[in-house]
Amino acid sequence: MAETPRVSLAELTPGIALGPLDGRYRSAVAPLVDYLSEAALNRDRVHVEVEWLIHLTDQSVLPGTSPLTDEQKAALRRIVTEFDAASIKELAETEAVTVHDVKAVEYFIGNRLPGIGIGQLKSLVHFGCTSEDINNLSYAVGIKGAVEQVWLPAARAVVGQFAAMAEEHRDVPMLSRTHGQPATPTTLGKELAVTAHRLTRQLDRIERTEYLGKINGATGTYAAHYASVPGADWQAVSRGFVEGLGLTWNPLTTQIESHDWQAELYADMARFNRILHNACTDIWSYISIGYFAQIPVEGATGSSTMPHKVNPIRFENAEANLEISNGLLDTLAATLVTSRWQRDLTDSSSQRNIGVAFGHSLLAISNVAKGLERLNVPAEVLAADLDENWEVLGEAIQMVMRAEAIAGVEGMDNPYERLKELTRGHRVDADRMKEFVSGLGLSADAEARLLALTPASYNGIANQLVDHLK
Structure with a gap:
């Protein structure tokens, strides 16, 4: 049978999302866009390049340079703070010509210097840098912001829900089950406290993450720096700049910053995800035996054919998203610690999926939070189970x-x-x-x-x- 012609969804405006994070679940993960999207990465690249230019002039590293005026610095920084849809479009058009994202950023900034009255400093943009000098710092700034401003607050909040429930139900006796069999009783509050305690330990580790960065040239030797300005203390200049961005300076690298800190962070996040996944499967099981009752949502459908059902969809959704997140986090952690000789591009392709990994974790956290809000504890069910054993x-x-x-x-x-x-x-x-x-x-x-x-x-x-x- 001939196929009936259909409207091309790929050609609709605005564009139809291919993935659920940018479609169905956009509202839950939207805060990450400001830190881990392609546009955010480009804005952070502009930020790093601008601050590097200001840093070099502040230090008067190169002969013939002197510190910029406050007005000039403010004008440079407005390139970052006013980065908008027009900026994104211009960068995309430039990259279509350069076929190089960081070079496009260099031209983007250079084209604005004459208007600021410092057109003579165009050669100072991207001075001494390889692309990875800009990229590693931009990723670090973006990831740090995503963790500290979005993911950690959401994770802390859901752990707070577990802790509050532990306090509320601390005296509610409950039959334990070891190996699935009736075992020495506990209290519901204590079991919830175990989950909160485990999750808190992981969040404490994540909160101590070191976000490393480097700016030391094509193979990490400062070769171009010393060839052009041999009298400068380039290690001091590099360290001051990296730390000024709120990062930890990595003094010893190849062309790339080795990404070990990212692997460490993703391993800790994945462990948090796994513990939360364990909590979801336990809660799902407790719902199935009546230890938790779900509060129905007015107007919501539990099952398309069985009207009595209130399905534990929040926890099931969270399980799936935690598994997807961990699949990506595990891959990132394994991939990013390796690079052939002084540099290959496997990290470049991999890191473009960081936002997806964070997004599925954040979506899961959101679902768990909503699921916990709609749980009741029928203490009489727990009491009856105890009396039967x-x-x-x-x-x-x-x-x-x-x-x-x-x-x-x-x-x-x-x-x-x-x-x-x-x-x-x-x-x-x-x-x-x-x-x-x-x-x-x-x-x-x-x-x-x-x-x-x-x-x-x-x-x-x-x-x-x-x-x-x-």
């Missing part, structure tokens, strides 16, 4: 018998075996457990403690452990 007190009884034996109480032999015979493969209710305890011949104090114990009260100091989050 009195056999979990077998551990407590066994340990009390061991302690009694050490204290010299007779008849406390083989406590594990005796509890195994009582509980393994059998459901034990409250009456049977109390009957067993009463017949052990324990000291009066020990017997009273065990008879007062219930699955709901056998959770040690679980509620106090939540205090470690403070």
Whole structure:
């Protein structure tokens, strides 16, 4: 059958997004555009080039140069602060001719110098630089901004939700499940606190990230610098500039800054993602057994055919996006630490996907935050589950018998075996457990403690452990 002609979606204006981050989920990840988009990278390149020009004149490194006036510096910096759609278009048109993105930035700035009254400094734009001098610093500035201004605040906020829920439910007893089987009880708050604590450790590591940068020429030797101006202390000039951008100076590189700091950051972010993914699968499972109830959204459809359902879509969506993010973060971390000899371009292509990796993580965080907001805890469900599993007190009884034996109480032999015979493969209710305890011949104090114990009260100091989050 002949195919019916269709409208070309690729030719529609405005353009139709190919990926979900720039389409369906744009609102959730839009803040990253200011730091990790192609346009943001070009703006940061302009920023680095402008600041390098100002730095060289401030230092009067080259003979015949002197510090610019405040007005000239302000005019140069307006090239960055007023970077807009027209700037993006002009750069794209220039790059179409140069077929080189950084060279286009150099011309973009140089064309504006005469209007500032410093046309004679056109040769100072990009002085002594290889493209990677500009790129590594621009990426570092953009990534640092994305982490500190967008990703970390969102991640801290969702961890704060876990911590607040841990505090709220610190005293709610809950049956544990180790290996999927009923186990020593805990509290819901303590389990949520474990998640918050794990995530916080990763965020603390990410917050300590060193964002490294270099500006030392074509192969990291300052060869062109010393050939042109042999009397300057180029290492001091380089270090002062990099640190002035808010970065850590890397003194020893090839043509590229080695990107090890990026690999470290992405490994930490991926670990955060994995812990959050673990939390999502646990919450999904708890929803399935009724430990969490989802608050329906007015007007929302849970299932297209089963009206009773409220599907845990926020957590499922988060799982998928965390997996996609980690696929990219793991690839970036593995790829960016290698470069053939003094330079190859694998890093250039890889780094263009940093925003995608961050975007899927940020989208997942957004979904988890929304999912947590719509959870209720039906404490009666947790209580009923505990009351159905009195056999979990077998551990407590066994340990009390061991302690009694050490204290010299007779008849406390083989406590594990005796509890195994009582509980393994059998459901034990409250009456049977109390009957067993009463017949052990324990000291009066020990017997009273065990008879007062219930699955709901056998959770040690679980509620106090939540205090470690403070």
